[in-house]
Amino acid sequence: MGNEEILERVEGSGGPAPVGHWGQDRRLEFIEYRLRWAGRLNRSDITRFFGISVPQASLDLAAYSRRAPQNLDYDKRTRTYVLGDRFDPVFPATNHERYLNDLLRESDPSQEDSFLGWHPVVACVPVPGRHVNCDVVATIVRAIRENQSLRVIYQSMTRPEPSTRRLTPHALAHDGQRWHVRAYCHEHNEFRDFVITRILEAGPSEPDRPRGAEDRQWHHMLRLTLAPHPELAEGQRRAVELEYGMVSGTCQLECREALLFYVLRRLRLDGVPRAAKEQQIILQNRVELEPFLPK
Numbered sequence: 001m002g003n004e005e006i007l008e009r010v011e012g013s014g015g016p017a018p019v020g021h022w023g024q025d026r027r028l029e030f031i032e033y034r035l036r037w038a039g040r041l042n043r044s045d046i047t048r049f050f051g052i053s054v055p056q057a058s059l060d061l062a063a064y065s066r067r068a069p070q071n072l073d074y075d076k077r078t079r080t081y082v083l084g085d086r087f088d089p090v091f092p093a094t095n096h097e098r099y100l101n102d103l104l105r106e107s108d109p110s111q112e113d114s115f116l117g118w119h120p121v122v123a124c125v126p127v128p129g130r131h132v133n134c135d136v137v138a139t140i141v142r143a144i145r146e147n148q149s150l151r152v153i154y155q156s157m158t159r160p161e162p163s164t165r166r167l168t169p170h171a172l173a174h175d176g177q178r179w180h181v182r183a184y185c186h187e188h189n190e191f192r193d194f195v196i197t198r199i200l201e202a203g204p205s206e207p208d209r210p211r212g213a214e215d216r217q218w219h220h221m222l223r224l225t226l227a228p229h230p231e232l233a234e235g236q237r238r239a240v241e242l243e244y245g246m247v248s249g250t251c252q253l254e255c256r257e258a259l260l261f262y263v264l265r266r267l268r269l270d271g272v273p274r275a276a277k278e279q280q281i282i283l284q285n286r287v288e289l290e291p292f293l294p295k
Contacts, residue, residue, distance in 0.1 A: 024060060027052075029091045031064045031081075033115040035072055036089065037099050040082045045117065130178060130197050139202040140181050144169050148205035149186065155198045162200055170212030172196075175262035182218055182258060184211045191215045193258070217258040222292060224253040224263070225284040231276035240280050250284060261294045270294075 027050055034041040046057040061081065065072060070086040089095070102114045103122045143150050149168040156163065167183035173193065174180070180193040191214075212218070227250045228237040237249075244251050255263045264270045269283045271293075283289070 024063060027060045028064045028067065029093055030115050031061065032068070032071065032089060032091050033094045033099075034117050035081070035083045036087065036094050037119070038117040040075075040078075040080045041117070042080055049115075127177070132179065132197055133199070136199050136202045137179075137196060139205070140169050140172075140196070140199075143202075143205050144171070146205070147208055147210045149184075149208040150202050150205050152194075152202045153200040154194060155200060165194075166206075167194065168208045168211050170210075170215065171218060173259060173262075175259070176266050182215065184215070191217060191258070215258070218256055220257040221254055222257055222260060222289060223285075224255065224289070226251050226253060226267075226281050227284040229276040229279055229282050232280070236277070236280075244281065257292050260289075260292055264294070 027046060030046065030049060031041065034045060043054055043057040043061065046052065046060060047054055052060075061072075068088065068090050070088060071084045071090070072081050073084050074080075075082050102116050103119060104124060105114060106116060106119065106122060139150065142148070147168075149166055152165050152167055153162045154165050155161075166186040167181070168186070169181045169183040171182040172179060173182055179196045181196055181199075182191065182193055184190070185192045191211075226244060227246070228240040232240065240246070241249060253263070261270075264283070267281065268274060268279050269281070286293070
């Protein structure tokens with residue numbers, strides 16, 4: 001039904017047309033994304049998004065149909081390609097994480113790469129904005145690429161006034177709220193995290209040796225075992241297990257030792273006493289991780 005209709009349209013198209021700036025695999029991913037999350041698409045969806053001709057869109061639909069014939073059907077009444085009953089995704093990037101992240105970014109007009117078509121109304125909890133200095137970020141990225149150290153002016157939480165530091169950055173990290181730069185601090189002779197928004201100035205750079213491989217805490221991976229709080233009622237425990245995808249009452253999470261503090265704080269496992277309903281989960285292997293826990 002659907003496959004034959006697509007091939008008929010291709011045969012009458014007069015051959016391939018000029019292709020947009022993205023390759024065909026990207027367009028096939030778009031087809032699958034729209035089928036999976038909007039349930040339908042037309043050739044016009046493809047031509048508008050990629051700026052290609054109708055014949056080329058027909059060729060793309062035919063190519064996708066050959067790759068996954070069970071994933072789409074053609075509805076002659078609405079002249080629309082619809083989700084097949086035995087849909088089985090071909091492209092990992094069309095998973096639910098990608099879709100939900102696209103929904104979060106939907107309000108940003110600069111996100112031109114989103115494949116979203118029709119979607120439900122989405123609301124996000126507002127958070128205070130954090131001003132990031134574009135020049136500072138660019139300087140840090142160049143220093144990482146070129147193995148250079150930087151002179152930065154940094155406002156820490158422990159000093160009343162900004163101070164000058166010499167840092168050799170090797171990585172960036174995000175704790176769910178803020179961006180950090182992981183860097184060797186020449187003042188303290190150790191690797192530390194620095195909040196990028198607290199860097200007032202960055203530069204000039206100085207040559208240094210590559211230091212990323214020396215950051216043991218960055219490369220050391222830890223495995224956290226999470227479980228429902230033992231004081232929760234049976235129904236509450238089941239709800240927590242579903243929410244975290246737990247199997248046999250636990251789930252595991254991997255993180256870098258350098259980021260353990262942020263992971264525990266975000267999961268409310270930082271040792272601050274909380275009621276079971278508020279905390280909901282516990283770190284089951286806390287004793288095992290004791291040597292690495294923030295003091």
